[in-house]
Amino acid sequence: MTLNSEKRTVLKAEGIQRILRRMAHEIIENNEGTEQLVLIGIRTRGVPLARRLIAMIKEFEGTEVPLGILDITLYRDDLSTIGEQPVVHKTEIPFDITGKKVILIDDVIYTGRTVRSALDALVDFGRPDKIKLAVLIDRGHRELPIRTDFVGKKVSTSQNELITVFLEETDGEDKVFIEENNY
Amino acid sequence: MSIKRKDFLGLYNTDREEIVSILNTAESMKEIFTRTVKKVPTLRGKTIVNLFFEPSTRTKSSFSLAAKRLSADVMSVSKKMSSVQKGESLLDTAKTMEAMGADVVVVRHGSPGAVEFLAEQLSARVLNAGDGAHAHPTQALLDLYTIKENLGQIKGLKILIVGDITHSRVARSNIWGLNHLGAEVRVVGPNTLLPVEIEKMGVEKYTDLDQALSDVDVINILRIQLERQKSGLFPSINEYIKFYGFHEERLMQVDDEVLIMHPGPMNRGIEIDSEVADGKQSVITEQVTNGVAVRMALLYLLAGGNPEDAEIT
Numbered sequence: 001m002t003l004n005s006e007k008r009t010v011l012k013a014e015g016i017q018r019i020l021r022r023m024a025h026e027i028i029e030n031n032e033g034t035e036q037l038v039l040i041g042i043r044t045r046g047v048p049l050a051r052r053l054i055a056m057i058k059e060f061e062g063t064e065v066p067l068g069i070l071d072i073t074l075y076r077d078d079l080s081t082i083g084e085q086p087v088v089h090k091t092e093i094p095f096d097i098t099g100k101k102v103i104l105i106d107d108v109i110y111t112g113r114t115v116r117s118a119l120d121a122l123v124d125f126g127r128p129d130k131i132k133l134a135v136l137i138d139r140g141h142r143e144l145p146i147r148t149d150f151v152g153k154k155v156s157t158s159q160n161e162l163i164t165v166f167l168e169e170t171d172g173e174d175k176v177f178i179e180e181n182n183y
Numbered sequence: 184m185s186i187k188r189k190d191f192l193g194l195y196n197t198d199r200e201e202i203v204s205i206l207n208t209a210e211s212m213k214e215i216f217t218r219t220v221k222k223v224p225t226l227r228g229k230t231i232v233n234l235f236f237e238p239s240t241r242t243k244s245s246f247s248l249a250a251k252r253l254s255a256d257v258m259s260v261s262k263k264m265s266s267v268q269k270g271e272s273l274l275d276t277a278k279t280m281e282a283m284g285a286d287v288v289v290v291r292h293g294s295p296g297a298v299e300f301l302a303e304q305l306s307a308r309v310l311n312a313g314d315g316a317h318a319h320p321t322q323a324l325l326d327l328y329t330i331k332e333n334l335g336q337i338k339g340l341k342i343l344i345v346g347d348i349t350h351s352r353v354a355r356s357n358i359w360g361l362n363h364l365g366a367e368v369r370v371v372g373p374n375t376l377l378p379v380e381i382e383k384m385g386v387e388k389y390t391d392l393d394q395a396l397s398d399v400d401v402i403n404i405l406r407i408q409l410e411r412q413k414s415g416l417f418p419s420i421n422e423y424i425k426f427y428g429f430h431e432e433r434l435m436q437v438d439d440e441v442l443i444m445h446p447g448p449m450n451r452g453i454e455i456d457s458e459v460a461d462g463k464q465s466v467i468t469e470q471v472t473n474g475v476a477v478r479m480a481l482l483y484l485l486a487g488g489n490p491e492d493a494e495i496t
Contacts, residue, residue, distance in 0.1 A: 071211065074223040074253075074483070085484050087204075088211040124220035 006180055010155055010163070013174035016136070019152040020049070023134060024056035026150050031101055034061050036129065038100045040068035042118050043089055045107035048169035049136060053105065068093035070104075075117035091121070098126035103150070107165040109135040112146035137176060139163050186484045190302040190309040193318035194359040202363055206328050208480035213473070215252060226255035229486050232285040233259040234277060235312070236267070236292045241447055241471055242312050242321070246289050249478035255486065258285075273297060274304055281307045287486045290314070295352075308485055316350045321481065322446050323356035325474040327364065329466050330401055332473070333442055338365035343395055344386075345427060346405030346454055347376040347416075353446045354405060358384050371395035372427060375416045392427055396436055403444040404429055407454045420453060430456040434464070442466050 011019070031037050034057060041050030047069050058064045071089040079085070104118055115133060122131060134150035139157045157163055157178060166175040186201055194202065215221055231250040235243050243259065250257040260280065262268070267276055273292070280288060287308045290298045295317030302309035313319040331337055342361055348354045348370045361368050362385045370381060371389040381388055389395035396402070407423060417423050429443070443455075443465045451457050460467060 074215075074225040079225060080228070088208050088480075088483065090211045091214050120224065124218050124222070126219050 008178045009175065010137075010178055011153065011174075011176035013168075016152075016167075016174045016176065019136065020052055021056055023150050023152055024053050024060060027053065027103055027134065028057060028061055030132070030149070034063045034065050036099065036101045037065045037103065038068060038095065038097065039065055039103050039105055040070050040093065040097075040118075040122070042104065042106040042114060043069060043071045045165055045167055045170055046070075046105045048167045049107060050105040051169075053103075053134075066095050068095070068097070068102075070118055070121055072114055072117040072121055075120045077113060077117070093125055096126055097122065097128045100126075100128050102128045102131045103134050104131055105134050107135065107167075108137045108139060108163055109133070109146075109148055110139050110141055110163075112142045112144035115146050116144050136165060137163060186481075190311075191320065191481060191485055192299055192302060192309070192311045193320045194323055194356050194363065195318065197320070197363075199363045202324070202327070202360060205324055205477065205480050205484060206331060208484060209324075209328050209473070209476040210332075212252075212479040212483070213476040215479075216472070216476070222252050222254060224254045225483060226250070226253040226486055229255040229286045230284050231255045231257050231287045231289065231482065231486065232280045232283075233257065233289045233312070234280060234291070235259070236262045236273070236290075236297075237313070239291055239312070241474065242291065242319075245471070245474045246312060246321075246478050249475050249482055252475070253479055253482055253486075255286075255482070258283075273301065277301050277305055281305050287482065310481065310485065313352055316352050317355065318359075319352040319356045320360075321474065321478055322353050323360040324481070325470055325477045326353075326357055326403065326444060326446070327360050328473045328477050329444065329470050330442065332469075333466060334400060337361065340366045340400040341369065341398055342366050342401045342403065343369045343371060343399045344403045344405065345370075345392070345395075345429070346372050347408055347411060348372055348381060348405070349376050349378045349416075350408055350411060351405050353403075355384075357403065358386055369395050369399070373417050373423070376411075392433075393436065396433075399437060399441060401442045401444060402429070402437070403446075404455050405446065406448060407450055409450065409453075424453055428454055428456070429459045431458045431462075434459055434462070439464070444470060446470070 039050040039054055041047035054065055054067055069092040071091045073086050073088045132149040135148050136152040138148055138151045138154045160181045161178050162181045163178050166173055168174050233243055233246055247257050285307050289310045289312050291312040292314050295315035298311040298314040311320055344354050358368050368386040370386050371392055374390055445467050449455055
């Protein structure tokens with residue numbers, strides 16, 4: 001980042017962990033248990049978040065709910081406008097989602113376009129009973145009529161700010177911070 | 184990462200990173216085959232034209248299926264059914280397709296260099312689906328993919344290509360690709376079907392199959408082009424079968440883990456017996472399946488972006 005960009009920490013490790021525990025409880029409560037429940041993490045950082053939630057749900061309820069991994073690259077709506085083709089990673093949903101209660105998990109929701117892509121992708125795998133959305137950070141500024149069901153923290157941002165989630169598994173530490181986008 | 188050129192003509196001018204990126208992308212594409220809906224919307228609105236001046240079953244249908252699974256619109260033009268019969272030139276035929284809005288033209292032609300010529304002339308992206316005895320890069324990519332999927336890696340493997348190397352674009356493309364990825368390539372066949380100075384491509388040349396087979400990991404058996412016999416390049420089919428044909432007993436000479444590959448179409452009973460072609464070690468049908476994934480990867484990497492941004496071939 002450039003020198004004049006100011007970083008503001010929104011969440012630290014303990015905060016993130018506390019929020020995830022609350023969300024895990026909320027998911028169980030909302031679903032009235034773990035029956036038919038599956039968690040699908042959106043690459044990249046939705047995946048470690050989903051793994052952590054699954055571990056917590058197991059701790060609270062004693063059952064391990066299945067994990068799916070979704071790569072939304074092939075469903076993006078900007079492929080013909082961006083210069084270079086983004087790398088396509090593998091989607092791994094090793095179970096039938098038909099009839100399941102799917103919780104889609106991502107780190108940040110912003111415009112809603114990623115979630116739109118994810119919804120399009122999911123229906124190609126089957127017909128879930130329900131799809132709900134869980135995000136660690138909701139930063140507002142939606143460009144599509146998409147809402148969240150489980151939110152870790154709402155953070156009000158201006159559009160020229162960047163919000164970044166760092167997770168131990170992908171970035172070596174747990175941290176959420178905002179910085180000015182000085183481009 | 185995209186392919187940093189307008190066209191995809193062969194592995195001879197593709198670097199290692201690009202090959203690895205295509206193979207990795209193909210792995211992600213292959214997952215789509217397991218879904219309920221085997222189609223993604225990635226290339227909606229793009230038009231892909233198959234321009235085939237030589238007969239083809241698998242390459243042409245594989246490209247069509249790959250394009251369709253990415254939601255592109257696909258047209259196929261073949262020599263027999265087109266105005267080529269009325270004397271229209273290669274370039275005019277291709278320009279006609281471009282004028283209809285083709286974003287990518289997939290070309291198969293009998294003359295080496297014909298595809299490269301079109302690539303220079305057209306502003307649409309051009310993809311080589313086989314030109315004469317020159318190159319057939321997507322076949323080599325699907326072979327690389329199949330080897331990697333079965334054996335975990337390519338580096339350090341000993342790969343033997345058997346048969347008519349001189350007339351084989353599959354052999355050439357495989358040699359380029361395998362060398363890029365660090366395999367040890369051997370070729371074997373009658374001297375009349377091995378190009379002079381083939382060693383300069385970075386391969387070991389054998390005429391004795393038994394010697395060539397020692398310690399190999401993969402055997403890629405090429406189709407004997409029966410029409411070559413007329414030109415006297417090998418004395419008789421029976422002699423070829425005796426020295427280079429793959430039958431069950433020949434297979435006893437090698438390890439159980441050795442992969443048997445064939446690019447198709449096969450002459451069963453000549454270069455390969457049914458027991459070998461349909462046996463446990465054969466990955467011939469996997470090659471066909473992987474071909475679709477590899478072509479999807481290539482179309483995605485090539486057709487998604489803007490050709491004007493690409494460096495010229």
